[in-house]
């Protein structure tokens with residue numbers, strides 16, 4: 640489904656050049672959750688932006704569902720849904736209006752949009768407030784609309800960028816259920832997070848990035864074998880020399 644091959648990204652030139660990502664390769668299959676993990680500044684966001692076709696790689700290639708991001712970025716974008724902690728919603732629209740608006744952007748027909756809104760409102764449990772202004776919804780309700788928006792065009796691949804950042808326990812639970820839903824639908828999922836406890840719980844395989852390079856990759860048991868550590872957090876501390884300092888909103892088990 641997703642194949643990133645020898646991705647490198649440099650910012651700036653000459654003495655001020657920063658190599659944000661260095662020869663990073665990874666694959667994610669349908670129905671698999673891949674945990675992309677790293678400390679602040681490790682290169683996660685830059686990698687996700689290249690996968691989405693938002694940032695051209697300095698070298699390397701990304702293929703999604705057989706489409707190459709450097710040649711057919713629009714085909715790649717169409718096949719990816721993004722959930723990010725910073726995604727906003729339109730306060731003055733109702734969820735139905737907002738989803739219709741995005742359905743049009745994705746070039747879905749009126750019938751397809753109505754059908755998807757019906758399906759997603761049932762799956763994510765927001766049918767009751769479909770016609771209330773988004774500005775009057777609770778944080779958890781708004782979150783469900785954002786999650787639905789990312790799935791509206793039924794992409795085979797989903798990128799979750801720090802999806803639980805700033806959420807309370809209930810909000811976090813909604814994300815957990817969402818990841819389960821994505822897996823059951825056979826989506827290929829990349830989960831980028833500081834929350835190693837969450838990654839350990841949900842990801843099938845992991846990539847540990849440090850200074851732009853993938854240092855360790857595999858299932859939890861493969862990583863345990865490679866590193867001699869039981870938990871991801873110990874792998875970061877022992878092998879990547881990272882402390883547990885993290886953004887204030889994150890848990891102590893973050894890198």
Ligand SMILES: Nc1ncnc2c1ncn2[C@@H]1O[C@H](COP(=O)(O)OP(=O)(O)OP(=O)(O)O)[C@@H](O)[C@H]1O
Pocket residue numbers: 650651657658659677678679680681682683684685686
């Ligand atoms: N537009 C840019 N210009 C220059 N340097 C950049 C740019 N974007 C990112 N960088 C640098 O590239 C490196 C990787 O950044 P990136 O945002 O990908 O890390 P990250 O793992 O997502 O970090 P965080 O968890 O803090 O979001 C960092 O050193 C960052 O300062």
